[in-house]
Amino acid sequence: MKDIVSQVKDIAQKICEEFHLELFDVKYYNKSGRWFLEIIIDNPYDYISTKDCENVSRKLEFELDKINIIPNKYYLTVSSPGLNRPLRNVKDFERFTGKKAKIKTRENTYIGYIKNVVDNIITFETDGKFIEFKFEEIKKANLEIDI
Template sequence: MSLSPKEIEKRVVELTKPIVEHLGLELFDVKYKLQSGKWLLTIIIDKKDDYVSTRDCELVSYEIEKKLDHEDLIPGRYFLEVSSPGLDRPLRSIEDFKRFQGNFAKVKTTKTIRGYIKDVNSETGDIILESDGKEVTVNFKDLKSANLEVDMF
């Protein structure tokens, strides 16, 4: 019986998380989808205190490819892509906001706010952004989405 794309993603997470962590990295996300008529397995890795290098991606790709070939989990042909969350990475937890304090971000609640992450209160979930010279407080539970943005100024 063949697995659904969501089931494949779940199994890939189970198989790859220990490999990624053994290499001193974090598994940020796994996506398996049909793109331009071809199946694409995207594994996104992160590094807590540094940036993800091309070498990191190569090592993870090599190790995961061996494991996936051995497990024969994915039927047919697919392309494996290993990358980092990127400069516009999503902010998915209050810890992400703390980690990237001082950086420029875009947050969406009922409106979109762009500003620097000035302060984060883990206990209350309040995030203070400096936007256009003013402090704006948003609560993490009210966020629809958030991501870092490249500050062009």
């Protein structure tokens, strides 16, 4: 039998597709004796609006209540990946070309701008220098707020 997160992912994925959105992540956890189901959605063409979150939340709540797979009382939240969203794949780097980001490799941490992405090679500008990374060399990356 599938675990709760896997089942919720399947349901949330279908709901996101109905609204032309992408499912970014699902988390189910206990904090201070309370259970939380956190759904993170994304829009590959625009920003996530509060209406997007509301639509997914209402539909997901309805579907989860029908099948009753979560044994505990829980708090459901639906949100966007946020301003400092993780960059998890080459497609994310392509989408956010020109944006400020933080990249961590095994050796260093860099803050700068994503300049180009070609064949899994990310060109990054930091402190006036251009550095190229193979996607596989990046341990962690996220967008940074550009003030």
